[in-house]
Amino acid sequence: MLLQDPQLGTGQPLPTPPVAHPTQAEVEPASKEDSPASPSAQLHHTSAQPLVAAADGLTFILSTGQVVLDAISGGAAVSCLGNGNAEVLETMLKQGKQMAYAYHQSLGHEIGEKLAEWLCERSDGALVAGAFLNSGSEAMEAAIKLVRQYWVECGRPEKQHIIARFPSYHGNTLGALGVGSIPSRRDIYKPLLCDKIHHVTSPQYKRLSKPGESEEEYSARLASELEDTILSIGPDKVMAFFAEPVVGAALGVMPPPKGYFPAIAAVCKRYDILLVMDEVMSGSGRVGEFFAHQAVAEGVKPDVLAMAKGLGGGYVTISAIMVGQKVANKVRQGGQWKNSHTYQNHPINCAVAQKVMEIIERDDLLSNVRARGEQLISEMTEATRDIPSVVDIRGKGLFVGVELDGSIGLKPRIAARVKEQAFKNGLLVMGLSGTIDGVQGETIVLGPAYTVTEEQISEIVRLLAKSIEEVIEAL
Numbered sequence: 001m002l003l004q005d006p007q008l009g010t011g012q013p014l015p016t017p018p019v020a021h022p023t024q025a026e027v028e029p030a031s032k033e034d035s036p037a038s039p040s041a042q043l044h045h046t047s048a049q050p051l052v053a054a055a056d057g058l059t060f061i062l063s064t065g066q067v068v069l070d071a072i073s074g075g076a077a078v079s080c081l082g083n084g085n086a087e088v089l090e091t092m093l094k095q096g097k098q099m100a101y102a103y104h105q106s107l108g109h110e111i112g113e114k115l116a117e118w119l120c121e122r123s124d125g126a127l128v129a130g131a132f133l134n135s136g137s138e139a140m141e142a143a144i145k146l147v148r149q150y151w152v153e154c155g156r157p158e159k160q161h162i163i164a165r166f167p168s169y170h171g172n173t174l175g176a177l178g179v180g181s182i183p184s185r186r187d188i189y190k191p192l193l194c195d196k197i198h199h200v201t202s203p204q205y206k207r208l209s210k211p212g213e214s215e216e217e218y219s220a221r222l223a224s225e226l227e228d229t230i231l232s233i234g235p236d237k238v239m240a241f242f243a244e245p246v247v248g249a250a251l252g253v254m255p256p257p258k259g260y261f262p263a264i265a266a267v268c269k270r271y272d273i274l275l276v277m278d279e280v281m282s283g284s285g286r287v288g289e290f291f292a293h294q295a296v297a298e299g300v301k302p303d304v305l306a307m308a309k310g311l312g313g314g315y316v317t318i319s320a321i322m323v324g325q326k327v328a329n330k331v332r333q334g335g336q337w338k339n340s341h342t343y344q345n346h347p348i349n350c351a352v353a354q355k356v357m358e359i360i361e362r363d364d365l366l367s368n369v370r371a372r373g374e375q376l377i378s379e380m381t382e383a384t385r386d387i388p389s390v391v392d393i394r395g396k397g398l399f400v401g402v403e404l405d406g407s408i409g410l411k412p413r414i415a416a417r418v419k420e421q422a423f424k425n426g427l428l429v430m431g432l433s434g435t436i437d438g439v440q441g442e443t444i445v446l447g448p449a450y451t452v453t454e455e456q457i458s459e460i461v462r463l464l465a466k467s468i469e470e471v472i473e474a475l
C-alpha cells in the first residue's frame with residue numbers, strides 16, 4: 001500500500017527540520033587523497049578516475065583494456081545483480097514504453113502500489129505502507145519529516161528532538177547530514193544544520209567494550225546511555241532514535257552486538273520514541289534477509305525504515321521510506337503525508353525495483369548471499385592469518401569489513417593504499433579511513449553482487465590478500 005494519497009493536502013506547515021552537534025569521527029573515502037590531473041567539465045572531478053568502457057556481471061572493462069573484478073557492487077554496495085541483467089533491462093524498456101512518467105500528485109499507477117505491497121508482505125508484519133523516492137538521502141530526509149509529522153498528528157508538537165549515533169552516516173542533504181555525525185562531511189554546513197539532534201555511542205563491541213564485559217552487558221550499557229540522554233533532553237521532547245541495523249560507511253561494516261536492538265527498543269518504548277532504521281546500505285538483501293533488521297535486530301521491528309542502494313540494483317535511482325501500522329494510521333488520520341518530489345513513485349524506477357526484488361527471491365539469491373558471505377569471511381581470515389596488519393574481519397551476508405592496523409602512520413592512509421593496489425591488481429573495493437574515539441580505523445569494505453560465485457569469492461580473497469601483502473612489503 002502506498003503511504004501517500006495522490007493529492008497532497010494543505011495541512012500545517014512543519015517546523016524547522018532537526019539536525020546536529022559536532023562529533024569527533026572522521027571517516028572519508030580512502031581515495032580522497034587523489035587529485036585530478038586536469039580540470040573536468042563535471043563539478044565532481046572525474047579526470048583522476050579510471051574510465052569504464054563496458055561492464056558485465058561483476059566485471060568492469062576500462063578504457064585501457066584492464067579488466068576489474070567488482071567486489072563492492074559498483075563501488076558503493078549498489079549493483080546487487082551486477083551489470084547487464086537482461087530481464088531488468090527488458091523491464092526498463094517495457095515500462096518505458098507503457099508509461100515512462102506520471103506525476104504522483106496528478107496521476108496514480110499500480111506499479112508503485114504493487115512494489116510497496118510486495119515489500120510489506122516480506123516484512124513479517126513490521127511494515128504496512130511505503131513510498132518511493134530517488135536516493136538514500138531523500139529517504140532519510142523524508143524519515144526526519146515523517147517522524148515530526150507523526151508527533152504533530154499525535155497532538156504532541158513539543159516532540160522535536162532526534163537522537164542518532166556517533167559515528168554515523170545517513171546521507172548528504174542538510175537534514176540527513178545533521179542526523180549523521182561525520183565532521184569531515186558536515187562541518188562546513190554546521191551553521192545551516194538544526195541543533196535538535198544528539199548523538200550516543202554507536203556500538204563497537206570489540207573496540208570499546210570493557211575487559212570481561214559480555215556483548216549483552218555492553219548493549220545494556222549503551223541502552224543506559226540512550227536512556228540518560230533522553231532524560232537529559234526531556235522524554236517529552238524526543239521524537240525518534242535513528243540507527244543503521246548494520247553500520248556501513250561510518251564504521252566500515254559493523255553488525256550490532258547481541259542484545260543491542262532489544263535493549264534500545266525497550267528504552268524507546270518506555271519513553272514513547274519512534275525507532276527509525278536506516279537500511280539504505282544494509283537493506284534490500286545485502287546482509288542475507290530482505291530487510292537488514294530481520295537479520296540482526298533479534299525480532300525488533302522499526303516504526304520507520306529507509307532503504308535504497310540494492311533496491312534498484314544500480315539500474316534505477318530509487319529509494320523507499322516504509323512505515324509500520326502505528327505511524328501509517330496517524331499520518332493518514334491527519335490527512336496526508338507531507339512529502340512530494342517530482343519523481344516520487346517514478347513508474348520505471350518502481351517497475352525495475354520490483355523486477356530486481358523478484359529475481360532475488362525467485363533465484364533464492366539470499367541463500368547465496370549468506371553462503372558466499374560466510375565463505376568470504378572464512379577464506380579472508382585464512383588468507384590473512386599471517387598478516388598482523390589485518391586486525392579484524394567481520395560482517396553479515398555479503399557486507400564485510402577487513403580492518404587494517406590504523407597505527408601505521410601513512411599518508412595516503414593504508415586503506416587508500418590497499419584500495420589503489422587492489423585496483424592495480426584488478427579488484428574494485430571500498431577503502432575507508434577515519435579516527436574513531438582517537439583510534440585510527442582503516443577498513444576495506446567488500447560487498448559484491450548477490451550473484452557472486454564461489455570461484456569469484458576465492459578470487460576476491462586472493463587479490464585482496466595479495467594487495468595487502470604488497471602494500472605492507474613496500475613500507
Ligand code: PLP
Pocket residue numbers: 135136137138140169170171172244248249278279280281282308309
Ligand atoms: N544512509 C546510509 C546508511 C548510507 O550508507 C547512505 C549512502 O551511502 C545514505 C544514507 C545516503 O544515500 P545516498 O547516497 O543514496 O543519498
